[in-house]
Amino acid sequence: MLALPDHFLDGKSWSLLQIGMGTNSLLGRTKTGLSTSDRLKRIWDKIFLRWVWFYLNREIKTIIQQTDDATKLLSSVDSRTLSSQEYKRLRLQRDRTQQHLDQLSQVYHAPGRKVAWAHGRIGQLMAALQRNQATLDQLFAQHDLKVDSIGGFKVISQDDAWNSRTTAYDYAT
Amino acid sequence: MFDSTYEVFKVSRLGAFGRDFHKEVLLYRFDAKEGERYLIYVTEYPENFFTIDFCRNKSRNSKNKWTEISGLSDAVKVLSTVTHLMIDLLKAGYEEGVCFGFIGARMDSEEDQETSKRFRVYRKIMLNLIDRNAFYHLEDPSIDAYLIVNPKADLNKVLTTARHAFAKENEEE
Numbered sequence: 001m002l003a004l005p006d007h008f009l010d011g012k013s014w015s016l017l018q019i020g021m022g023t024n025s026l027l028g029r030t031k032t033g034l035s036t037s038d039r040l041k042r043i044w045d046k047i048f049l050r051w052v053w054f055y056l057n058r059e060i061k062t063i064i065q066q067t068d069d070a071t072k073l074l075s076s077v078d079s080r081t082l083s084s085q086e087y088k089r090l091r092l093q094r095d096r097t098q099q100h101l102d103q104l105s106q107v108y109h110a111p112g113r114k115v116a117w118a119h120g121r122i123g124q125l126m127a128a129l130q131r132n133q134a135t136l137d138q139l140f141a142q143h144d145l146k147v148d149s150i151g152g153f154k155v156i157s158q159d160d161a162w163n164s165r166t167t168a169y170d171y172a173t
Numbered sequence: 174m175f176d177s178t179y180e181v182f183k184v185s186r187l188g189a190f191g192r193d194f195h196k197e198v199l200l201y202r203f204d205a206k207e208g209e210r211y212l213i214y215v216t217e218y219p220e221n222f223f224t225i226d227f228c229r230n231k232s233r234n235s236k237n238k239w240t241e242i243s244g245l246s247d248a249v250k251v252l253s254t255v256t257h258l259m260i261d262l263l264k265a266g267y268e269e270g271v272c273f274g275f276i277g278a279r280m281d282s283e284e285d286q287e288t289s290k291r292f293r294v295y296r297k298i299m300l301n302l303i304d305r306n307a308f309y310h311l312e313d314p315s316i317d318a319y320l321i322v323n324p325k326a327d328l329n330k331v332l333t334t335a336r337h338a339f340a341k342e343n344e345e346e
Contacts, residue, residue: 151332161305
């Protein structure tokens, strides 16, 4: 049985990442012409933001490590040894990872001032997830006949099959 | 939805009796809603290739036996029963490279359509219940044919046999 971590930012971390990015860009816009109390507020915001990043940095580093470990494990897997439940779980995971990557990409490319190291860390997370996706794609391709048709019959690819499925069902084979 | 099935009984094993291609026909039966009896014909061809057909017992001598509609609103359980018999035979013969094929019979009113309704429904069921990772799925929509090929089988030989078998079936109709 493959024991793979759920390598995604959980709900709390994801909210913090969005708040962090949002606050970050606000701080960038309100640099000049502030009153003393606003300046104090801004210093407090900076301290708060630093704590948010401190927490997130630790979280993201752990997730990158877990993702790389999972990628290493997956690269040595032969898809013929996977049970149908494991296969289904990996297909669903690939879809979820893609969604997560799209969300991260939106945050990564959002306009506004960015803290270089935090931005860099998100980039590292995206790269780790992309490596994981590439390994999963290789795994799913292992069983393909690598031809579109043979003997007048069209070969239904893994992706065609997966997209035509109603994932509420388990395979009976 | 496709978990519930009727109990299937093996009735007999019919020899080829002078037919020049298939080896034998395994005949099964099951009793469905309102005592409606169905027959399932599993025909064995060379290369461990089997075809599966079913019809109502009372229509077994009719020329429309593959296309008629019972009108009992029991299609899901009937299809599930036939599919699960096929899956059981696929699983039992996995090591020997057992493969299956069938044609989604076309009704007269579907002559101008790209594929028959039966083919589309059966295709969906196959993709949901039979793991694409464990078997190759191939189709020829022009003749409403679908194949489940065991990766252990000799694909080219199975395809040649399937073409021959489907042509013979068409001739006999």
